[in-house]
Amino acid sequence: MQLRFVPPLLLLLLCFCFVPATSRAQERPYFVTYSHDLEEPGNLEIETKTALARPHGSNLYGATAMELEYGARAWWTTELYLDGQATAKDSAIFTGFRWENRVRPLMREHWINPVLYVEYENISGADKAMLEVVGHDGQEDLTGPNSEARREHQHEGELKLILSSNLKSWNISENFIAEKNLGHEPWEFGYAVGASRSLRTLSSGRECAFCADKFVAGVEVYGGLGDTWDLSLHDTSHYIAPLLGWNLPRGMRLSFSPGFGLTSSSLDRVYRAGLAVELPQIGSWFRSSKGGVR
Amino acid sequence: MFTLVLPVAVALASSRLLDHVPAKDHGRPNPLAGKSEAVQAGGFLYKEHCQQCHQADAQGDGKKKPSLKTDRVRSASDGDLEWFLRQGDLGHGMPSWSSLPEAQRWQIIAYLRSIQ
Numbered sequence: 001m002q003l004r005f006v007p008p009l010l011l012l013l014l015c016f017c018f019v020p021a022t023s024r025a026q027e028r029p030y031f032v033t034y035s036h037d038l039e040e041p042g043n044l045e046i047e048t049k050t051a052l053a054r055p056h057g058s059n060l061y062g063a064t065a066m067e068l069e070y071g072a073r074a075w076w077t078t079e080l081y082l083d084g085q086a087t088a089k090d091s092a093i094f095t096g097f098r099w100e101n102r103v104r105p106l107m108r109e110h111w112i113n114p115v116l117y118v119e120y121e122n123i124s125g126a127d128k129a130m131l132e133v134v135g136h137d138g139q140e141d142l143t144g145p146n147s148e149a150r151r152e153h154q155h156e157g158e159l160k161l162i163l164s165s166n167l168k169s170w171n172i173s174e175n176f177i178a179e180k181n182l183g184h185e186p187w188e189f190g191y192a193v194g195a196s197r198s199l200r201t202l203s204s205g206r207e208c209a210f211c212a213d214k215f216v217a218g219v220e221v222y223g224g225l226g227d228t229w230d231l232s233l234h235d236t237s238h239y240i241a242p243l244l245g246w247n248l249p250r251g252m253r254l255s256f257s258p259g260f261g262l263t264s265s266s267l268d269r270v271y272r273a274g275l276a277v278e279l280p281q282i283g284s285w286f287r288s289s290k291g292g293v294r
Numbered sequence: 295m296f297t298l299v300l301p302v303a304v305a306l307a308s309s310r311l312l313d314h315v316p317a318k319d320h321g322r323p324n325p326l327a328g329k330s331e332a333v334q335a336g337g338f339l340y341k342e343h344c345q346q347c348h349q350a351d352a353q354g355d356g357k358k359k360p361s362l363k364t365d366r367v368r369s370a371s372d373g374d375l376e377w378f379l380r381q382g383d384l385g386h387g388m389p390s391w392s393s394l395p396e397a398q399r400w401q402i403i404a405y406l407r408s409i410q
Contacts, residue, residue, distance in 0.1 A: 028393075037393040040346075074384040107384045109392050166392040201395035205335030213398075280346040 029245025033194035039071030096123030125152030135188030336405025
């Protein structure tokens with residue numbers, strides 16, 4: 001069952017082995033919330049985000065989203081997600097892809113920095129990555145057998161307004177989410193709010209794995225806000241999730257987050273883990289030395 | 295012709311941005327100035343975050359990624375440089391480093407001063 005996930009994981013491990021020692025992921029350890037920190041231009045970040053949970057009356061599942069994030073410009077990041085999941089006593093399947101773009105409309109840093117986010121999703125009803133919670137999403141959406149759930153195709157557009165501030169050593173981010181199934185479905189709304197901070201603000205100045213400045217701690221809260229047919233908190237899911245990020249040598253980053261459901265529609269617990277590596281200036285790998293003007 | 299004009303244009307654009315640093319930022323001193331450990335840590339941070347564009351010798355690539363060993367950088371105040379690191383120059387490819395803790399931006403500036 002797990003064998004279908006082996007090729008992408010092997011690819012990721014190979015990337016980790018051959019990544020230049022100077023590259024460095026510098027993102028927040030959020031799993032759902034976005035900050036205004038974009039990918040550095042020319043860099044590619046490869047990350048897996050895995051969610052483990054067991055809905056009431058159903059089997060344990062693990063859903064992984066593999067994320068390829070490229071800094072197209074200093075003000076524009078484009079990203080491709082490939083989603084899959086494996087459910088115990090069921091099957092492991094590919095559940096679709098998402099393509100998103102984040103753009104900073106203001107070229108200066110302000111107290112609150114807006115980012116516009118546009119995403120197209122082509123996923124099946126079996127997708128369980130929970131990269132956002134919107135509308136009346138609940139744990140009953142995660143209980144159906146894969147053979148049935150995968151027949152439901154979801155072509156969705158998603159808009160987010162990301163507001164984010166880096167104040168002193170803290171990041172505080174708020175996301176407002178509007179998602180629309182491109183069929184005859186209502187707009188669904190959601191939110192995500194996060195705060196995070198390095199455990200030590202001064203750099204230790206050396207390549208150590210366990211120095212306090214290598215750790216970022218935080219918390220995020222996210223959930224659904226109903227839809228245009230029922231704009232209420234009735235039957236909505238909400239979660240609170242402490243976060244821990246660990247910047248490892250060679251540009252790798254590990255993140256971990258246990259999430260706790262706050263309503264009866266929510267999963268009791270969802271455990272998330274992330275593994276990321278940043279490949280610097282990959283555009284220059286394919287560019288000749290003479291034609292190198294970006 | 296293009297390869298000659300581009301680095302000049304980028305350097306000029308960044309210089310112009312440095313001319314617009316708010317007075318309160320311009321006058322801010324580096325609290326870590328002159329501390330050898332800050333220079334060492336700044337060198338480490340430079341290697342992690344800056345070197346991929348500005349090169350190990352801080353001379354840039356001679357194209358879009360400018361040298362940091364220029365009269366304009368030398369004459370800028372520490373406050374100017376901290377403001378510029380925080381703001382970036384998104385329109386010309388320089389990301390904002392507001393995601394770094396402020397103390398680490400000062401460490402980078404301590405290092406930049408040491409290599410001028």
